[in-house]
Amino acid sequence: MNLKEYNEKRDFAKTPEPKGETPSEVNVQRFVIQRHQARALHYDLRLEINGTLKSWAIPKGPSMNPNDKRLAVRTEDHPIKYLHFHGTITKGNYGAGEIIIWDSGTFEIDRTEMDMPAHEQLAKGNLKLIFHGKFIKGNFALVKTGMRNGKESWLLIKKKDAFSTDSLYNAEALGPSSDPKTKQYPKTIQPNTILQPMLASSTKEIFNDPDWLYELKWDGYRVLAHISDKGVLLQLRNGINLNTKFPKLAKELESIEHECILDGEVVILDESGVSQFGELQNYPDSMGVLRLYVFDMIYLNGISMLDLPLTDRKSLIPEVIQGLELTKYCDHIEGMGAALYQKAIDAGMEGVMAKLKDSTYTLATRTEKWLKIKSVDSLDALICGYTDSVGGGVAFGSLILGVRVNDEFTYIGNCGSGFSENRRKELLRQFEPYRRDENPFGKKLPLKGRKPNWMVPTLSCEVNFSERTKNGLLRNPVFERLLNAPVQEADSVPKRLQRKSLPSREIIEIDGLPVSITNIEKVYWPDSGLTKYDLIDYYLQVSKFILPHLFDRPQSLHRHPNGILEEGFYQKDNENVPEWMQTFTLYSKSSERDIEYLLCQNTASLIYMANLGCIEINPWNSRVGKLDFPDYGIIDLDPPEGMKFKNVVRIAKEFKSVMDIAEIQGYCKTSGSKGLHIYIPMGAKYTYEEVRNFIKLLCYFVQQRLPRISTLERRIKKREGKIYLDYLQNRKGHTVASVYSVRPLAGAPLSMPIEWSELDGKFSAQEFKMKNMIQRLERLWDLFQPLLTESINMESCLENLKELG
Incomplete structure (x- = not known):
């Protein structure tokens, strides 16, 4: 690329942007990341390579969390002068909107994996980068994945290193400012916005230095405590709300008369004053004393303190928390690290924290200005x-x-x-x-x-x-x-949704996360009067049953925001989701672009989906990490309109007979619509093609046994009123309604697991309704649970099936 495309898109008499001139012959390998509030907010990454700035638009902004794979769309090259550009591109011009320099610095090419210079790695579509910025530091990969709407689609991925974080990362939390005088490194923060704290690096040797201060290292939960007129928020590093875990502490912090954000550690102390992490996990049934040790403050009464020296920030803490019983100031000594370290080890503590006295506070960054020195190593x-x-x-x-x-x-x-x-x-x-x-x-x-x-x-x-x-x-x-358990403690999930007089929009707390609930009284099932409230209340009650079957599986959202009488629509791509919601980016060959799939990892995610109008839940058959290997195979028994259900039951029993011969433990559920679904555990050992061919073979044997009422014919017109034995659901990305899912049909029927003994002439596909299921679940528990851990041996099963001919 050159600067021709850049110049053609702009009228430099109307835009303040620099004109693209002859590419520079000097290559310092500088970079800039600009926050661009155009029609849609995004971040622009620009790398100095061969005299121009190679550019990518990143919708969600960069991340220092290796689990985040940020979509980056390649755009036209920009001139070197754009490294310093900020300002307002006026309306009517290309890219109209506010541009702020979010981060800048230099970068290196990491040649340890590919010994190529920058321009060759770029041409190969695989850049290995080492950034030296203020916010963005360390090793990254920038990898081309294909084309998206005629443009190159890439992924920006943080590598795990000393600077990476395992916490939620949100570039917006670093607070872009609109003040034209402070375009570089703005830092506006406010209470009750999820933030990622500054993290310390590890070192082995203690040292004495007058420019450093030393604190005891507490072993507990790292917490940011937000205090404002909206109340108190005790926020873990990953965004989880601890208010319900430590209600006494939250209540005490309400008495603080200042609006502030405190940084500290929640601990349980034994009789010797040593923190006991194991007892903290057992709270409130723990032995010991609850304390919050505050060692930093990053916001006070409308003022961000991020750019103040550490000693200035700490000096204000004692006055803010004065008189509190559970909340204590984490004191320090200056210069004498070795003495404090030895005292800490002798007392049975982990070690000490060493911090530069003049260090500022950088959110979501692991820094060498803070060091942890422990008596033992950790990883x-x-x-x-x-x-x-x-x-x-x-x-x-x-x-x-x-x-x-x-x-x-x-x-x-x-x-x-x-x-x-x-x-x-x-x-x-x-x-x-x-x-x-x-x-x-x-x-x-x-x-x-x-x-x-x-x-x-x-x-x-x-x-x-x-x-x-x-x-x-x-x-x-x-x-x-x-570090990353998928489902939070049971007591953090409300068992029922309180109806009362709910407003049209409310934020409820689930798993410690804020979930927006809207239009709660909208009627979804006019025939029975069931509302959106009933749907959300149902999924709250069954979350402990359904979540194990959804975790780590991409979700294809089937939305009915206006109820079952209006046609629903499928939604796969999900870029604008809450910051705590996990997503997974997957390139779609058919769409020639990346798809951002939701992952339903906890009850909060499930209720978020239900609030979108996802009456039914449609997970993939495989999980992230092994997407080409399904956990189970599915046989979908799909009867034509008007066929008696006893014929479906007869075919299901015939499958059971064939599976018995093959020594397969199969599991059956109602579809909630017209038919039945039979699941066979595969344990992610076989590819989709292998699973599909195996299921097709089972369908063939049953069709040969019951040719008058079953068929493998895909075309509806040629099925002749027979039940279709559908094996084609076993394709990557194809979904059926999850077990325990509601269906968008009259009466709100469920897709519910059943015991084989329940199949008789009186059984129906819509046997179970949203309103009559909870007692059954509590009695039978999860009949589909073995599908998560079991697997057939396909080779042995095929050997057993030989007797069928």
Whole structure:
């Protein structure tokens, strides 16, 4: 590309932008990220390569979280002078709107993976970058994925390094300012907006330095406490609301007379004043004293304190929290780090924090201006499985840990300590949806005869350890905490939606997250008078049953915002969602663009979808991480209009007979519409094509047995009033209504799992309704739960089916 396209799009008599001239021969490898409030807010990334600025528009802005894969659309090259451009492009011009310099600096090309200069990596569509900015730092990948509306579609991905964060990241939280005099690095923040705190880097050796101050390192929950006229918000690093977990603390903070944002650590102290993380998890049934130690303040009475030196920020804290009982000031000493470190270790604490006295506060960034020095090392490890306990005395023996290196998993050892027995049981319950037969390491591990139970490496944990062996294994690892459990504690989810006199719009708190509820009394089912309220209330009640079947699966939203009488529509792409909502970007060959799929990871996500008018829930058959390998195969029994349902029951029983011969444990549910769905567990061991062909074979055997009432003919006109045995649902991206899903049909029927013994002549496809299900669920629990962990052996099943000819 050159600057011709840039110039052709602009009238420089009307726009303040610099004119594109001859590309520069000097290449300093500078970059700029500009916040561009045009027709739609986005961020523009520009890299100095071969004399021009190679440019990408990033709708959601960059992220320092490696789990975020930000869409970046390639745009025309810009002139080098654009590195310093900010201002207002007036209405009527191309790109009209406000442009602010959000970040700038220099970048390097990382040649460790590809030994190519910048322009060659760009041509290859795979840039490996090291940024040196104020907000954006460290290793990134910028990867081309295809074309989108005639433009190159790329992904900007943060690599895991010393600067990355595992917290929610929102570029807007860094607060762009509209003041034309302060275009560079604006920092406007306000209470009750989810923020990501500044994080510390690790170092091994304690030191003395008069320019540094030293604090005790507390082992608890890192919390930002927002206090304003709207009330108190206790916010975890990942955005979760802890008000319901610590109501006494939240109540005490309400007495603060200032509007402020405090940064600190919630801990439980034993009799010696040492923080006990395990007891904190058991709160309020814990042994010890609850405290919030405040070590920083970043906002006070309308003023952002981010740019003040640390000592100035800390000096104001004692007056703000004066007189509080649970909330205490985290004091410090200056210069004498070694003495405080030794005192902390002797007292049984983890270590100390060292902070530069004049350091400013940078949100969502891991900095070397703050350091943590611990008596033991720690790291974040992926849980790749667990071993059975020796003798069966506890829930499991040890965790099998790994880390990801260049898209492969490296074994770093087992961790068998740091758990109470109750904690082991709780972890084992959380592990169930991730069980797999496949070893993620692809090779046998030295487990000393202990039986492994493999998992998809999704969950991660923090472990402490003393050192590494020559083989890279952790020595004396101790489990500290689970970092990314999918579903929050049960008491953080309201069991019912309180109807009362709900306004047309209300924010309710679910999983500690704010969920907007609108038009609650809109009638969705005119035949029965059921409303949007009834739908949301239903999904609240069944969330514990349905969520394990939705977690980590891309969702195809089937929306009926005006009820069942108006035609619904499918929505896959979801760019404008709450900041706490997880999404997954996947390139669509048919659309030639990236699709941003929702992931339903918790009750808050489920209710968000229901509020959009998603009466039915449509998850993929496979999960993120193994999208080409479905967890189950589906047989859809689709009868024609007017056919007696007893014929559907007869065919379902014939499938049961064939599956018995193959030694398959199949599971059946009502479709909630006309037919039945039969599910067969595949354990993500086979491709979609293999699963589809296997299901087709089963359908063939049943059709041969019952040719008068069943068919494999896809064309409706040629089915001759027969039940269609649909095996084509087993294609990547195709969905059917989830188990426990409501259907957008009269009476609000459900897609409900059933026992095979229930199939008789009196049974119907709409046996279960939204209003009569909860007692059944509490009695039978989740009949489909085995689908999350079991798998057939397809080869053995095929061998068994040979007797059918």
